[in-house]
Amino acid sequence: MKDDAPVVLLVEDNPHHAEIIFRLLRNRRIAHRILHVSDGEAALDYLYRRGAYADHLLYPTPHLVLLDLRLPKVDGLEVLKQIKSSEDLRSLPVVVVSSSDADRDIDAAYRQHANSYLVKPIDYEKFVVMIETLGLYWLTLNRYHLP
């Protein structure tokens, strides 16, 4: 495993959805280092290296954050707002992956400076294409510089 292999932080409260995304990323060899947290508070703790996530080696800074909007404790939008208003985390690409295709949610996400907004498709093939395209674009083509 190379050190510069992309690290993806998956923030998803639904364990089944998390499993699907995890398996697709892993099986299609898009990303190997995928870390999953199931609520907004845990996501912020991870990014700020608080509490259980203090270990840098175990919990490295992600190259990409896949963020669900409906989260227990701290809402996805709130997590997004905190990331984008933080001097250290602002440059971190955040892709919202939500089951909601409501204009309200899309607009709110972009207002909080989301880098992209993706809707989880019900159709499995579309889900696969979406994850592959996401991996190709954000993890292969896209250039990033870790803060």
Add this chain to the structure above:
Amino acid sequence: MFRTINQRFYTIAGVLVFLFCLNYVQLAYFINEESGIAAQGEDIIDIERNIRNLLSLFFRMRYWERAVFSQEFPDAERHFGQIMAEMKSQLSILRIRSPETFISRDLEEVTKVLVSYEQHFNQLNQLNTDRRLQLTRLESSYQSLAYSILDTGKLNFLKPLLIITQFQIGYVRAHQQTEYQALNVVINSLKNKFAQDKLLNERLESYMDGYRRILEEDFGIDQKFKTVAGHFNDTSAALTELLKSISGRAQELVNDEFLAAEAIRKRLKYSILISSALSVITLLFILMIVARKIISPIRSVVRVIMDINAGKSSSRFEYAGGQKDDIVQLGLIFNDMLDTLEQKNRQLIEYQVELEAKVQELAVRQQERETLIGELEAKNAELERFTYTVSHDLKNPLITIRGFLGFLQEDATAGDAQRMRSDIAHITAATEKMQWLLNDLLELSRIGRLMNPPEEIHFEEIVREAVEMVSGRLNAQKIQVKIAADRHRLHGDRQRLREVFENLLDNAIKYLYSQPAPEIIIGIRSVGGEVIYYVQDNGIGVAPQYQEKIFGLFEKLDPAVEGTGVGLAIVKRIVEIHGGRIWVESKGIGCGSTFCFTLPAKFGAEAKEHS
């Protein structure tokens, strides 16, 4: 008549001018009368003064008359003449000045008497002169006789001579008849003596005769004088009497005139007084008419105007009299105007009141509409949120199912049986989840739609029913439940209220898994007269920032905990439908939580009355 102010004004002005003129005429008449009286009085006084003057002249004349007779003043006769002339001229003036009065008649008499007086005076004066002359002649005759006798030289004749002398002195002094006769006798006796003695000669005889003749003449003159003097005295007495009488009567006349003038003046005074009084009364009458017919109605109108100005809108012009003149008409028109105004004002006020009522009604309606709109908006927002949440949460299991169906196909192709079982398990879980969601949604939608009629519920009883429903899980987790022994009664839908307690218990049980000595307390407390029902646990608690969120639909703090996240949403909805409110009290993680709710006072109050 006199209906207009103009007519009244000119009538009153005319009456006033007439009165004025009348008074002037009267005054002129009075002055004229007065001057006439004064002139007459002056005339009479003048006449009286002239008469007095006449009288005084007369007395002065008498004085000079005596002076003339006494021969003491040489100018006496001239003075007398002057005064006589003056008297005559005065008399003639008087007679001219007072024609045809009693005075003029008297004056005529006086003139006549005066003429006779003058004649007598002249006569007397003549006689007096004659007498003095005669006395002188008698004296010279006596002397001649005496010398003749003495010439005889006979002494016996001396005695008769002496007697003659004596008698002559006596005679001259008094001109008495006795002396006159004595002298005659003496002369005769002397003559006889001379004749006896033959001494009588011619010369002697002529002397004696001469003497006797002179004496006789003298006596005659004297007698005549006396007679005339008697007449003269009578005349002068009469004249005196007459003048005095005239003077007295003139005096009386003056007095009468004075009295008459006084009487006339008095009469004039009374007439003036009466006329003035009449004028004053007429003026007062006019003033009264002016006051009654003009000033009083005007004042009435002014009073009404002032009243209206002061805000007393009910004030009206009042006029008792029957005559409707200009001002009364004005007042009546003013009244009509005020009536119209008041009517309009009343109408306006009515309109205003109506309008205000309408505006108020409109405002109420507007308020109602706004409230309704607010409620509708809230409902709409809630519905939107609900639809959003539901679509989102129903979509999630679908994504799971399709996802794992895809994996299942791949695993089947790869022949990985273990993976296939795991995939199927995931799919089953998702379908179960979906079933719960659908059930919960159905349940939530029933609240408010399907309600049982409200009834009185015993607190402890309903709590025990709820505890019974979850007793299996309570026993499994060895949770202690304490129920406050309160005979308080609730009022509402029995089934739903039991559901509230049941769901709160269920919620508490879910979060008590980590607690070694789990405990739930269900009780009642009263804060400020409000009854608060609570379900308290010593579980993990709720951080302050999530205390509002947990009541939302499909909200779960811990994704690991079973359930759809609908339970607290259902509880909130039931409490709110009963008109109460719900909240959670917790000091944070690890401190346990207390779910509190109220039901409206009327439910509690009614329940207390029954208990």
